[in-house]
Amino acid sequence: MIRHACSIYNTVSDKIKNELLAKCPGDTAEIKWERRNLEMAALGDWDKNADVIDSLIDDPCGSGQCEEAKYMINNFKFTKILVSPMRRTIQTAIKILESHS
Numbered sequence: 001m002i003r004h005a006c007s008i009y010n011t012v013s014d015k016i017k018n019e020l021l022a023k024c025p026g027d028t029a030e031i032k033w034e035r036r037n038l039e040m041a042a043l044g045d046w047d048k049n050a051d052v053i054d055s056l057i058d059d060p061c062g063s064g065q066c067e068e069a070k071y072m073i074n075n076f077k078f079t080k081i082l083v084s085p086m087r088r089t090i091q092t093a094i095k096i097l098e099s100h101s
Contacts, residue, residue: 005062066095
């Protein structure tokens with residue numbers, strides 16, 4: 001099983017999380033988590049947007065992960081490949097399998 005490459009959703013949520021956590025470096029993990037939840041709620045429902053949920057893979061991170069996975073995947077022979085209908089998983093599969101022999 002291969003997980004999708006880093007998506008725009010991952011990048012955006014990580015950026016927001018890191019910005020929030022950097023504001024209060026002395027907080028415990030529990031306080032940081034609560035602060036994150038409160039501040040995410042204040043941002044609104046950005047993470048409920050269909051374009052964010054079904055986002056594309058992010059470059060260069062996502063494409064780089066696909067390039068690394070190509071070498072591993074070429075060691076396997078497949079009879080079937082199942083891919084989620086999410087855009088990022090389809091993109092990941094295409095990029096990883098484009099050179100599969």
